[in-house]
Amino acid sequence: MHISSITPEFIWAILWLPLAAFAVIAPLIRPFPGKAEPASFISIAAVGVSFVLSCWLLISVWNADGHQILVNGLNWLSITNGPVFNFGLLLDPLSAIMLVVVTSVSLMVQIYSRAYMHSDASYRRYFAFISLFTASMLGLIMSANLLSTFIFWELVGLSSYLLIGFWFHRPSAVAAAKKAFLITRIGDIGFLAALLLLYSRTNTLDILTLNSSAVTAVLSGSVLTLAALGLFLGAVGKSGQFPLHIWLPDAMEGPTPVSALIHAATMVAAGVFLVGRMYPLFEAAPHALTVVGIIGAFTAVFAGTMGLVMKDIKRVLAYSTISQLGLMFLGLSVGGVWVGIFYLFNHAFFKALLFLGAGSINHATGTFDMREMGGLRKKLPWTCACFTLAALSLAGIWPLAGFFSKEGVLAAVWDKQPVLFAFAIVTTFLTAFYIFRVVFMVFAGKYRGEQHLHESSKSMLLPMLILAVPALASGWLNANGGFEGLFEGHATHGFLEGIVGLLAHPLAWISLATAGLGILLAYVMYIKVWIKPDRLKGGLHPVYAILTRKYWMDDLYENLIARSLLYRGAFQIAQWFDHVVIDGATNGVAAITKAAAKHTSRTQNGALQLYALVAVMGALIIALVVILV
Amino acid sequence: MNIGLTHYLVLSVLLFGIGLYGTLSRRHAIVVLMCIELMLNAANLMLVAFSRYVFSHGGQAIVIFSLVVAAAEASVGLAIIISFYRQRKNIDIKDIDLLKW
Numbered sequence: 001m002h003i004s005s006i007t008p009e010f011i012w013a014i015l016w017l018p019l020a021a022f023a024v025i026a027p028l029i030r031p032f033p034g035k036a037e038p039a040s041f042i043s044i045a046a047v048g049v050s051f052v053l054s055c056w057l058l059i060s061v062w063n064a065d066g067h068q069i070l071v072n073g074l075n076w077l078s079i080t081n082g083p084v085f086n087f088g089l090l091l092d093p094l095s096a097i098m099l100v101v102v103t104s105v106s107l108m109v110q111i112y113s114r115a116y117m118h119s120d121a122s123y124r125r126y127f128a129f130i131s132l133f134t135a136s137m138l139g140l141i142m143s144a145n146l147l148s149t150f151i152f153w154e155l156v157g158l159s160s161y162l163l164i165g166f167w168f169h170r171p172s173a174v175a176a177a178k179k180a181f182l183i184t185r186i187g188d189i190g191f192l193a194a195l196l197l198l199y200s201r202t203n204t205l206d207i208l209t210l211n212s213s214a215v216t217a218v219l220s221g222s223v224l225t226l227a228a229l230g231l232f233l234g235a236v237g238k239s240g241q242f243p244l245h246i247w248l249p250d251a252m253e254g255p256t257p258v259s260a261l262i263h264a265a266t267m268v269a270a271g272v273f274l275v276g277r278m279y280p281l282f283e284a285a286p287h288a289l290t291v292v293g294i295i296g297a298f299t300a301v302f303a304g305t306m307g308l309v310m311k312d313i314k315r316v317l318a319y320s321t322i323s324q325l326g327l328m329f330l331g332l333s334v335g336g337v338w339v340g341i342f343y344l345f346n347h348a349f350f351k352a353l354l355f356l357g358a359g360s361i362n363h364a365t366g367t368f369d370m371r372e373m374g375g376l377r378k379k380l381p382w383t384c385a386c387f388t389l390a391a392l393s394l395a396g397i398w399p400l401a402g403f404f405s406k407e408g409v410l411a412a413v414w415d416k417q418p419v420l421f422a423f424a425i426v427t428t429f430l431t432a433f434y435i436f437r438v439v440f441m442v443f444a445g446k447y448r449g450e451q452h453l454h455e456s457s458k459s460m461l462l463p464m465l466i467l468a469v470p471a472l473a474s475g476w477l478n479a480n481g482g483f484e485g486l487f488e489g490h491a492t493h494g495f496l497e498g499i500v501g502l503l504a505h506p507l508a509w510i511s512l513a514t515a516g517l518g519i520l521l522a523y524v525m526y527i528k529v530w531i532k533p534d535r536l537k538g539g540l541h542p543v544y545a546i547l548t549r550k551y552w553m554d555d556l557y558e559n560l561i562a563r564s565l566l567y568r569g570a571f572q573i574a575q576w577f578d579h580v581v582i583d584g585a586t587n588g589v590a591a592i593t594k595a596a597a598k599h600t601s602r603t604q605n606g607a608l609q610l611y612a613l614v615a616v617m618g619a620l621i622i623a624l625v626v627i628l629v
Numbered sequence: 630m631n632i633g634l635t636h637y638l639v640l641s642v643l644l645f646g647i648g649l650y651g652t653l654s655r656r657h658a659i660v661v662l663m664c665i666e667l668m669l670n671a672a673n674l675m676l677v678a679f680s681r682y683v684f685s686h687g688g689q690a691i692v693i694f695s696l697v698v699a700a701a702e703a704s705v706g707l708a709i710i711i712s713f714y715r716q717r718k719n720i721d722i723k724d725i726d727l728l729k730w
């Protein structure tokens with residue numbers, strides 16, 4: 001069957017529909033009392049149509065020449081005798097796949113949210129923000145110009161801020177939102193600096209031009225490296241990589257579906273997307289690309305270890321997200337665009353499913369604390385099935401989706417950077433352990449809480465079951481090399497051969513054995529209790545303390561940098577400058593004026609004839625001057 | 630002897646000088662007011678004289694306006710002086726020094 005190619009009007013509609021939903025919900029529906037339902041219907045309908053159009057777009061991109069469609073931009077900003085910025089759309093396999101991921105996960109999360117947020121008084125505000133986020137994310141993905149990418153980049157940051165602080169009556173949520181905003185801002189400075197640097201050297205911010213000029217080495221080596229590192233700093237902030245990772249675990253204060261959509265599947269992956277988008281530039285700057293890989297590999301292990309000890313189910317998932325994003329960067333660094341993006345693609349589905357599962361568990365137990373769970377397998381069978389499937393996928397068990405993407409990263413890193421391979425394999429072990437620690441603590445054993453347990457409603461289970469399909473099978477898309485082929489144009493091979501053939505490679509067995517070992521250890525510790533977690537905790541007390549205190553990173557930032565260095569140091573100097581120099585200057589001028597006025601006002605003695613005399617003298621002087629000069 | 634422009638101008642300057650001297654030196658407020666009128670009329674005289682000698686009626690027209698303004702000014706000035714007298718029982722110009730600081 002031949003499907004005709006998508007037209008620009010429909011491509012624009014992908015972006016405008018969620019934005020229109022936001023524009024309708026925020027001012028028209030939200031302020032008026034009445035039924036809240038229409039808000040969710042509008043929002044879901046908009047993203048649903050966007051999803052269908054995105055699928056059409058993906059097929060069109062697949063069929064297009066060079067797998068690329070360009071939509072000419074709106075002339076957005078033009079300065080006389082100066083730069084012209086077009087807001088155009090660049091659609092290649094990278095953005096088309098991201099579009100499908102974002103719209104599909106957003107659609108599922110929004111359907112799920114209808115039930116999850118049902119009793120919330122701010123139901124309509126929630127859907128307005130979710131629509132705004134979806135629109136900004138789509139804009140970020142499709143944008144053909146780094147300047148508009150940056151604008152949307154900030155817009156997703158704003159939506160993230162609004163949704164983390166959605167329950168603004170909770171001080172912890174407000175603090176988390178502020179933290180997320182400030183920390184990502186540090187990364188964004190790098191992004192902006194890179195934009196300025198690139199623009200000053202090339203006079204353009206068009207992505208295709210930049211990528212081609214990077215290849216033709218118009219930019220000199222160090223400038224290119226600096227620009228790439230600046231872009232990567234933005235990605236580090238957005239994707240929660242070390243050392244700017246500290247905002248992501250706190251961001252779990254937002255509603256759980258928000259965590260699923262924004263802080264697991266899509267927005268945090270924007271950093272990976274950005275590096276993938278500018279990949280030719282990074283390739284031309286190999287040092288920067290190495291930094292990407294090292295930071296990614298380190299973060300993967302670093303965050304994974306913290307995930308081992310968290311009590312809060314969402315925190316475990318948050319650290320897992322940071323860790324997996326690290327692997328994505330590692331994959332980008334050593335394997336090229338498709339490795340990283342394939343990981344992102346699979347991760348989006350199973351991690352969103354894990355979060356939705358956590359939300360479903362929270363609905364039943366009223367808590368996120370795993371110590372008050374246990375034995376939920378019997379009462380929440382569907383949630384248990386979906387969660388376990390996603391956990392297996394995350395752990396990278398054959399033949400689930402996670403296995404294939406992890407194999408891509410492991411194979412690439414084995415070839416290029418054997419040192420970092422150790423990090424990747426340790427991460428595999430940690431991932432399998434902590435996620436099955438969650439599974440066993442939550443679903444196995446006896447219930448330790450006091451709630452009356454019940455399975456979630458169908459409208460929450462349905463999106464989970466739908467997401468379970470890609471969590472199971474999205475990895476198979478590359479079984480015949482199709483996914484890779486979209487990016488690199490390799491020859492494809494057979495479907496079954498792709499799924500089973502990987503097992504012929506010893507690497508697959510190494511990774512499977514590592515993951516199996518992690519699961520086994522979790523089983524031994526949390527089901528059989530041959531090794532008591534509490535005794536281990538006592539025996540390894542210093543390590544445990546380091547991990548629960550999150551390597552003192554929060555303390556470092558808050559106490560040392562924020563309180564001591566900034567508040568007591570730099571800000572005190574600024575305050576002194578403000579008080580003494582700036583206030584002193586204004587107050588000094590005022591005091592001098594006042595004192596001068598006090599003396600000169602004495603001459604105004606009210607003697608009329610003296611005034612008249614002075615006026616006459618003045619007139620005479622003027623006359624003299626006129627006559628003489 | 631022909632009376633020419635010069636005579637009028639000299640007369641005008643003399644009148645203006647007398648008025649200026651009176652304005653600056655006399656202490657009686659009404660006298661000061663009258664001296665101011667004198668200066669004003671010196672100027673009027675000059676305007677009329679010039680008007681005559683350059684064959685233009687503009688100067689005379691200005692004088693008509695000036696007279697009207699002078700009349701108004703004199704009435705306002707006298708009203709202020711009367712008001713002041715009612716307050717102070719005195720119209721010494723040295724005492725009219727309220728416009729200070």
